[in-house]
Amino acid sequence: SQKIEQNSEALNIQEGKTATLTCNYTNYSPAYLQWYRQDPGRGPVFLLLIRENEKEKRKERLKVTFDTTLKQSLFHITASQPADSATYLCALDRASGTYKYIFGTGTRLKVLA
Amino acid sequence: EAEVAQSPRYKITEKSQAVAFWCDPISGHATLYWYRQILGQGPELLVQFQDESVVDDSQLPKDRFSAERLKGVDSTLKIQPAELGDSAMYLCASSLSESENTEAFFGQGTRLTVV
Numbered sequence: 001s002q003k004i005e006q007n008s009e010a011l012n013i014q015e016g017k018t019a020t021l022t023c024n025y026t027n028y029s030p031a032y033l034q035w036y037r038q039d040p041g042r043g044p045v046f047l048l049l050i051r052e053n054e055k056e057k058r059k060e061r062l063k064v065t066f067d068t069t070l071k072q073s074l075f076h077i078t079a080s081q082p083a084d085s086a087t088y089l090c091a092l093d094r095a096s097g098t099y100k101y102i103f104g105t106g107t108r109l110k111v112l113a
Numbered sequence: 114e115a116e117v118a119q120s121p122r123y124k125i126t127e128k129s130q131a132v133a134f135w136c137d138p139i140s141g142h143a144t145l146y147w148y149r150q151i152l153g154q155g156p157e158l159l160v161q162f163q164d165e166s167v168v169d170d171s172q173l174p175k176d177r178f179s180a181e182r183l184k185g186v187d188s189t190l191k192i193q194p195a196e197l198g199d200s201a202m203y204l205c206a207s208s209l210s211e212s213e214n215t216e217a218f219f220g221q222g223t224r225l226t227v228v
Binding site for chain 2: 004006008032034041042043044045046049051089091100101102103104105106
């Protein structure tokens with residue numbers, strides 16, 4: 001069955017460093033991958049979308065890579081700030097007719113001042 | 114800025130009771146989703162509407178859950194009877210279309226506690 005894995009352990013980093021979060025998937029080949037940010041008690045907020053034919057996408061301090069050979073996406077936040085502390089979710093499209101994104105479990109990031 | 118509206122924000126109900134959640138998507142968004150998110154996990158799709166039609170409800174426990182979007186605008190998700198295991202955040206989201214390259218906009222969610 002389709003499986004998406006994100007590191008369930010919280011990631012703690014120092015302010016100013018680059019945070020790197022991983023999203024691995026097995027048993028299917030998505031055409032699109034999205035990253036969302038979720039703060040406690042709130043709904044996810046869309047950050048970036050990357051297509052299978054795009055190796056890298058950037059938006060301000062955010063960078064996403066999509067390696068269809070490794071079946072992995074990396075999400076980077078450069079010059080991290082305490083305000084970046086949140087849970088980050090990756091979501092992959094089903095690519096099976098009806099549009100449907102499947103979410104990973106998310107990784108909690110804490111940026112220490 | 115346009116938002117997806119959900120109500121109530123919090124709901125406490127006793128098991129075996131009925132409970133309903135309401136969602137008003139962003140104006141003009143044809144696609145509406147209901148997700149359930151258990152603490153520490155990612156959102157799980159329950160049902161997807163395209164206008165007033167159900168596109169996917171394969172993960173909806175139909176013996177107790179129902180969803181409708183009668184006029185293709187706002188939507189209601191109902192649970193009857195509620196069980197302890199239904200305690201979770203129920204998220205509504207909408208998107209402009211059902212195309213894969215479209216972002217979803219989420220509401221604040223309804224936190225359900227079944228006691």
